[in-house]
Amino acid sequence: MRVLGVEGTAWCASAAVYETTDLQDSSAGSVTIHSDAYQPAEGGIHPREAAEHMRDAIPGVVADALDTADGPIDAVAFSRGPGLGPCLRIVATAARSLAQSLDVPLVGVNHMVAHLEVGRHYAGFDAPVCLNASGANAHVLGFHNGRYRVLGETMDTGVGNALDKFTRHLDWSHPGGPKVEEHAKQGEYVDLPYVVKGMDFSFSGIMSAAKDEVDDGTPVDDVCRGLEETVFGMLTEVAERALGLTGRDELVLGGGVGQNARLRRMLESMCEQRGAEFYAPGPRFLRDNAGMIAVLGAKMYDAGDTLPIAESAVDSNYRPDEVPVTWRDRETSVLQPAGAADVQGAEAVVSLGDTVTKHRQPKAYRHAALDARLRRDRTVLEARLTSEARRVGVPTPVVFDVDVPESTIELEHVGRADLRDALTEHTVRETARHLAAIHDAGFVHGDPTTRNARVATTPDGDRVYLIDFGLGYYTDDVEDYAMDVHVFQQSLAGTATDPDPLLAATEDAYRDHGDPDVLDQLDEILGRGRYRSPN
Numbered sequence: 001m002r003v004l005g006v007e008g009t010a011w012c013a014s015a016a017v018y019e020t021t022d023l024q025d026s027s028a029g030s031v032t033i034h035s036d037a038y039q040p041a042e043g044g045i046h047p048r049e050a051a052e053h054m055r056d057a058i059p060g061v062v063a064d065a066l067d068t069a070d071g072p073i074d075a076v077a078f079s080r081g082p083g084l085g086p087c088l089r090i091v092a093t094a095a096r097s098l099a100q101s102l103d104v105p106l107v108g109v110n111h112m113v114a115h116l117e118v119g120r121h122y123a124g125f126d127a128p129v130c131l132n133a134s135g136a137n138a139h140v141l142g143f144h145n146g147r148y149r150v151l152g153e154t155m156d157t158g159v160g161n162a163l164d165k166f167t168r169h170l171d172w173s174h175p176g177g178p179k180v181e182e183h184a185k186q187g188e189y190v191d192l193p194y195v196v197k198g199m200d201f202s203f204s205g206i207m208s209a210a211k212d213e214v215d216d217g218t219p220v221d222d223v224c225r226g227l228e229e230t231v232f233g234m235l236t237e238v239a240e241r242a243l244g245l246t247g248r249d250e251l252v253l254g255g256g257v258g259q260n261a262r263l264r265r266m267l268e269s270m271c272e273q274r275g276a277e278f279y280a281p282g283p284r285f286l287r288d289n290a291g292m293i294a295v296l297g298a299k300m301y302d303a304g305d306t307l308p309i310a311e312s313a314v315d316s317n318y319r320p321d322e323v324p325v326t327w328r329d330r331e332t333s334v335l336q337p338a339g340a341a342d343v344q345g346a347e348a349v350v351s352l353g354d355t356v357t358k359h360r361q362p363k364a365y366r367h368a369a370l371d372a373r374l375r376r377d378r379t380v381l382e383a384r385l386t387s388e389a390r391r392v393g394v395p396t397p398v399v400f401d402v403d404v405p406e407s408t409i410e411l412e413h414v415g416r417a418d419l420r421d422a423l424t425e426h427t428v429r430e431t432a433r434h435l436a437a438i439h440d441a442g443f444v445h446g447d448p449t450t451r452n453a454r455v456a457t458t459p460d461g462d463r464v465y466l467i468d469f470g471l472g473y474y475t476d477d478v479e480d481y482a483m484d485v486h487v488f489q490q491s492l493a494g495t496a497t498d499p500d501p502l503l504a505a506t507e508d509a510y511r512d513h514g515d516p517d518v519l520d521q522l523d524e525i526l527g528r529g530r531y532r533s534p535n
Contacts, residue, residue, distance in 0.1 A: 003301060004065060004073045004098065005294025006058070008091035009083025009111050010136065011038045011045050012287065013057035015065035017073075018294035023302055026122045031291040033284055034064040040174050051086035058094050065290070075099075075306070077107040077297020079114070079290075081318030082137065088314035096309050105306035107297040111288075112320045113148055115254025116141055117299065118292035123279035125250040131239045133263065134255030134288075135160030135175075138235065140199055140242040141320055142494055143328075148320045149494040151242045152199025155483075155525065159231060160257050162203035166227065169211045170220065181260050183224040189367050190218060190226030194374065196471065197480075198447045198487030199238045199245070206230055228262050229367040236266040236365050237346070243276055244346035245420075245451055245491060253280040256287045269365040299327040321493075345451075347378070347470065352413065355400060358382075360407035360470075375407040378470035383409055385443055385469035392441040394434045395465040414465045415454025420495045422455040422462065428502045429509035430464040431488065436514030438466075439481040446471030448484055449491035482521035485510060 001023070007014040013036045020029030036057035038050050066073070078095035081088055099106040116130035129151070130141045139153035157165070160177055167176025192209050195202045206227070213223045239251055251271055257263065264280050271278035285292055300306070305326040351357040360375040362368075383402045390396045397411035419427055431453050438445060445452070445466060452468040475481075489506055493499045507519060 001074050001298055001302065002069060002071055003075045003077055003107075003294045003298040004062075004069070005109075005290035005292075005297055006062060006076065006078045006091050006095045006098070007111070007288060007290035007293045008054045008058060008087050009079055009081070009288060010087055011050055011053075012036070012289070013038075013054050013061050013091075014288065014290035015058070015061040016290035016294045017065050017069045018291065018298050019070060020298065023299060026124060029295075031294060032065065032068040033289050033291040034061040034068075035289060036061050045084075045174070047084050047086060050084055051090060054087045054090045058090060061290075062094060062098065073102050073104055075105045075107055075297060075301040076102065077109050077293050077300070079111045079293050080108040080312070081315040082111060083316055085314065085316040088316060092312060092314045096312060100309070105301060106309060106312055107300045107305065108307045108312055109293045109296050109300065110318055110320055110323045111293075112137060112139070112141075112254070113323050113325075114292040114296045115286075116148065116252060116320070117296040118285050119252030119254055119279055119281050121295055121299075122281055122285075123250070123252055123277075125252060125277070125279065127248065128250035128252045128279075129239065129242045129246060129248050130252045130254055131235060131242075131258075131267065132254045133159050133235055133257040135164070135257070137255070138201070138203075138257075139320075140238050142242055142246045142248065143325065144246070144494055145497060146325055147323065148325060150319065150321050151245065151490060151494045152201070152238045155197075155200055155202045156204045159203060159235065160255075162207050162231070163227070163257075166207050166210050170214065175256075177257055177260065180224045180227060181262065183221045184228045184262065187219065187221030187223070187225030189229055189369060190222045191369070191373075192226045192230045194230055194234060194370065196234050196237055197483045198449060198471070199241045199490065200483065200487060201234045201238060203231065228260070229370060232260070232263040232266050233366050233370060235263065236270050239267060240270050240274065241346040241447075241449075243274065245449055245494060249274075249276040251276055251278050253278075254286065258286045259283050266365040270363070273364055296327075303327040345468075347375075354413060356397065356411045356413045358409050358411065376404060379404055379407045379409055381472055382468065382470040385438075385445075385472040386411070386467075388441065388443065389434075389438050389466060389469065392437050394437050395463060396469075397465065397467060411467075414467070415456040417455050418451050419453035419455055419464065420450035420491075423450065423492070423496050423502060424462070425501060425505040427453075427455055427462050427464050428492070428505045430462070431466070432485070432506045432509035433513045434464065434466050435481075435484055435488065436510050439484065439514060439518065442476055443474045444472050444480050444484045445469055446473060446484070446487075448488040450495045451491070478515070478517050478521045479525075481515070481518045482525055485518065485522050486525050
């Protein structure tokens with residue numbers, strides 16, 4: 001099989017040929033990639049200039065790729081999105097023309113799924129969690145019931161764009177990420193805001209704080225070190241949370257920011273500490289490239305997943321969870337077996353007995369000062385908010401003992417199963433009702449996933465307990481309450497066999513017991529999570 005891939009989502013015109021005799025054997029094929037990157041004279045990517053570059057460069061890289069092909073092309077694959085609309089349309093037009101002139105099928109590929117699939121292909125993994133860290137996007141994906149589910153994502157800007165905004169403040173040329181990496185090697189850690197909400201995250205506050213630090217005279221090298229430790233620490237934490245939620249033990253990295261050595265070391269360290277496998281493709285498959293488009297295009301073509309020309313429109317906001325995964329077996333998550341004496345959570349080891357002992361162990365991937373602060377603060381908050389929730393009528397475990405220096409907490413052992421293993425419309429409604437109650441009391445849970453609620457059987461029916469308030473905090477901001485609901489709904493989508501009735505039950509129950517303004521804000525958040533073009 002021989003597939004031509006064409007890529008041009010924003011800044012890099014690229015074409016590649018993937019040739020293989022066995023789609024299941026990563027060593028049986030070869031990929032040749034030809035790219036021509038757009039380099040803005042100053043500032044960030046300008047959409048019109050990027051489109052002009054794409055129009056000029058695509059014919060040349062396609063011709064170079066075809067020259068390397070050792071035989072006829074079987075299919076043409078192209079990136080349908082996400083990305084800059086003008087750039088995507090130029091590439092799509094070229095791909096359609098090629099498919100027609102070569103008289104071969106056309107395959108439309110999601111750019112972000114291609115990042116995941118090329119990593120899965122070369123790692124030989126079965127069903128990994130994927131952290132995509134690129135310019136315009138940042139999210140964590142997991143495969144569940146025939147689609148890649150977005151388990152967590154940025155709520156404002158992509159990680160690469162965030163770093164670029166900081167470096168433009170310093171009048172550094174694009175791209176900014178490699179320059180931050182070089183300066184961080186010489187710097188000392190500076191404390192910056194660390195914002196994780198469940199498996200979602202935000203970079204805007206961190207970048208504002210970093211700019212203020214520079215303006216106030218903090219050495220640039222130190223601020224760059226603080227940025228790397230904070231931003232990449234957040235990405236690594238949400239990747240670990242996704243592994244914990246899904247029960248997976250394989251992680252792949254995608255996206256151009258994945259070329260950063262410090263990020264790769266963090267992810268590798270995290271996986272080693274929890275007994276998971278980690279794979280990062282080589283740089284040519286991390287930056288925007290047509291090789292990954294060709295590899296996934298070959299899998300889709302082999303599965304018969306091709307596009308009629310009339311249905312090949314691009315989508316600049318094309319989300320990975322909108323893509324039916326036709327090229328692999330449909331399966332559900334491999335969940336951690338119930339009843340184990342010790343459970344490896346995302347941030348703690350939990351020992352189960354007559355009581356539950358939870359120890360937030362040091363994380364080797366995080367800077368020691370940041371790690372100590374997070375473990376201390378989260379232990380204190382978990383004890384305080386668990387008790388506060390009980391006072392407002394929400395079932396929670398009784399807190400028996402707290403050892404703040406050791407980041408250890410002992411609690412009552414509640415429930416027969418995680419909510420993840422007892423999902424019904426009733427248990428989901430109860431969870432939403434509990435969220436409404438704590439929001440009315442002025443605080444959020446912070447991480448209300450289906451692993452952080454427990455279900456007990458009582459004569460009156462199933463009773464839901466909320467557990468693990470370590471990411472919670474006091475707030476009167478409707479945005480924070482809506483994010484709590486959003487995190488819960490994301491975890492339902494990532495773990496439920498049929499999530500749609502449960503998502504509806506969540507909103508119905510919250511509407512009955514909570515502030516309707518929260519649901520209005522939730523709608524705004526869902527729109528904000530769509531992918532944006534680089535700026």
